[in-house]
Amino acid sequence: MQKEIHEQPESLRITMRGRLICGGSCKAKSVMLGGIKDHLKTVRCSRRVVFIGCGASYKAALAARPILEELSGIPVTMEIASDLLDRQGPIYREDTAVFVSESGETADTLQALEYALENGALCVGITNTVGSAITRNTHCGVHINAGAETGVNY
Structure with a gap:
């Protein structure tokens, strides 16, 4: 379980990849699931x-x-x-x-x-x-x- 705890930041990045819709300032404006x-x-x-x-x-x-x-x-x-x-x-x-x-x-x-x-x-x-x-x-x-x-x- 400690392995999974330490992998959380990378897992979050992978999970959100391609799902954040960026606005003009490249800050996420919405999420598309x-x-x-x-x-x-x-x-x-x-x-x-x-x-x-x-x-x-x-x-x-x-x-x-x-x-x-x-x-x-x-x-x-x-x-x-x-x-x-x-x-x-x-x-x-x-x-x-x-x-x-x-x-x-x-x-x-x-x-x-x-x-x-x-x-x-x-x-x-x-x-x-x-x-x-x-x-x-x-x-x-x-x-x-x-x-x-x-x-x-x-």
Whole structure:
């Protein structure tokens, strides 16, 4: 895990490469996430954005919550995938459900994705693994380009 901690600055540069739209003074004016651009109108009209994940993915989403609420003006809630499933928490068709998973194959998160799809929510995946179950089964998503996770033992 220390390796990944020390790689964070470079991972951030790689993740943002090609996504920052520069203005005249070469300062970033906006961010273009091509994987979700076709669904931005739906996201903007959402009643709320629900981030769903497990472990470190949940905590990463938790850290991003304040800035996302500030920038979007849309309420952002957080759910641990297994807890959402255990209590059959409310997910509505007016929601945007964002599934965060490094591998894109986390079992609880995939089950929560099925639940959100059944309830009609727009489902967005944020993962580091192209072709994973989350990237295949969500409506749209963002690949974070951070390299393989090495902090989890299999």
